[in-house]
Amino acid sequence: MTAKLHAAVIGGGAAGMATALELARQGARVTVIEADALGSGSSGRSVGVVGTQMTDPFQLLMRRYGQARFREWEGQGFRFNHIGYLRLARSAAQMRALERSQQMQEEAGFRARVLTPDEMVRLIPHLSAEGLAGGIFGPDDGFLDPYELCTFLGARLRELGGEIRQFCKVTGLARRSGGYRLETAKGAVDCDVVVNAAGAWAPKVAAMFGQQLHIFPERHEAMAILLDQPLDYTMPMVMDLIDGEGTGLNFRHEKPDELISEIHKVSTGAPSDPDDYNDQCMDESREYLAELLLERLPDLPGARLGRGWAGLYPITADRRPFAGPVDPAEPGLITAGGGGGYGIQLAPVIGIAAADWALHGAVVSAPGLEALRPSPDRNRPVGQEERP
Ligand SMILES: NCCCC(=O)O
Numbered sequence: 001m002t003a004k005l006h007a008a009v010i011g012g013g014a015a016g017m018a019t020a021l022e023l024a025r026q027g028a029r030v031t032v033i034e035a036d037a038l039g040s041g042s043s044g045r046s047v048g049v050v051g052t053q054m055t056d057p058f059q060l061l062m063r064r065y066g067q068a069r070f071r072e073w074e075g076q077g078f079r080f081n082h083i084g085y086l087r088l089a090r091s092a093a094q095m096r097a098l099e100r101s102q103q104m105q106e107e108a109g110f111r112a113r114v115l116t117p118d119e120m121v122r123l124i125p126h127l128s129a130e131g132l133a134g135g136i137f138g139p140d141d142g143f144l145d146p147y148e149l150c151t152f153l154g155a156r157l158r159e160l161g162g163e164i165r166q167f168c169k170v171t172g173l174a175r176r177s178g179g180y181r182l183e184t185a186k187g188a189v190d191c192d193v194v195v196n197a198a199g200a201w202a203p204k205v206a207a208m209f210g211q212q213l214h215i216f217p218e219r220h221e222a223m224a225i226l227l228d229q230p231l232d233y234t235m236p237m238v239m240d241l242i243d244g245e246g247t248g249l250n251f252r253h254e255k256p257d258e259l260i261s262e263i264h265k266v267s268t269g270a271p272s273d274p275d276d277y278n279d280q281c282m283d284e285s286r287e288y289l290a291e292l293l294l295e296r297l298p299d300l301p302g303a304r305l306g307r308g309w310a311g312l313y314p315i316t317a318d319r320r321p322f323a324g325p326v327d328p329a330e331p332g333l334i335t336a337g338g339g340g341g342y343g344i345q346l347a348p349v350i351g352i353a354a355a356d357w358a359l360h361g362a363v364v365s366a367p368g369l370e371a372l373r374p375s376p377d378r379n380r381p382v383g384q385e386e387r388p
Helices: 014-025 057-075 092-108 117-123 146-159 199-208 283-296 340-360
Strands: 006-010 029-033 085-089 113-115 134-138 163-165 170-176 179-184 187-191 193-196 216-226 237-239 249-255 258-263 304-315 322-325 333-337
Touching (some): 006 014, 006 179, 014 193, 014 340, 113 117, 199 304, 199 333, 304 340
Parallel strands (some): 085 237, 193 333
Antiparallel strands (some): 237 249
16 A cells, blocks of 8 residues: 655645645645634635636636536535626727627536626616626626635545644745655644645745745735615626726625625735735725725715725736646645635636646646646746736
């Protein structure tokens, strides 16, 4: 009998936990090492949206794999709120892109429908369609609680014999014959492969291994919108952004009398230090968000901004996640992360590809995902480009 491969996953956010579960499902022995609590980094600060209203075929391919996992987890009792997702378009060219998206989604087995401005207002009576050419709506999309996702994956991992060490920082490492020794605050962990799923901290972890990893931590804020009374319809996720064009404003129902809103516009202003950044909302952001909301939802009764918070989008140069080895000469050191503002919905895909690399040295179970390897042309400094 051969001993099980032992994988250490550094980081207990969505990408780390999804990778850990994929590894365990494929028979590996898994130890997750999390410096804080599960979901305490960017994952727990995400608005938790999962959708397929994308115009880029590769983005849709990733979601085909990801949605299959979400449906499977939902079948095992995980809570997923199917409130729908509406992406807004402002021009005829964008409407053509959405029509192509509808067709690609149909081929992928997803339900989606291009809507006229009147149809959007019927769906969302408080929406102002001023300046809009239409949109695309997917009724099966929705949101989940990212913290719940991390703990759910943790429970599944434990069922498969995996171990989770929380509040356990990696303090050092050594390469040893055929593997690694990780020094942690709670003792050493000897393993065959290491998955760096440390989110915004992943470049720091990579540096401990002498590797340079270009994941740019960009600060983003989200806020609650409190309502005097519940709306008599469900506010789906509404997103004003197509291929980098639009304000990035998005909002969705959270509770009957509460929406959540943020601006998903990647601009790579200045990187934030994950150990030292302002995790609250700034006054000027509240003003800007209120301005955008008043334009798009001008008559929402009694609406006012409530609590706010900030988190970090871990962004890569081409805005696609990393899953695979940075250095082909060191195949036992796998990166899993860089989901940008899409980290929750891309976590299952990152997990599938990263686990394949760790166990098979290649992507074997999900054709197309080999493109996620952080190859030198992808693992490069993040510039000022603006993409979705
Ligand atoms: N940053 C949250 C938005 C994600 C999405 O639209 O899919």
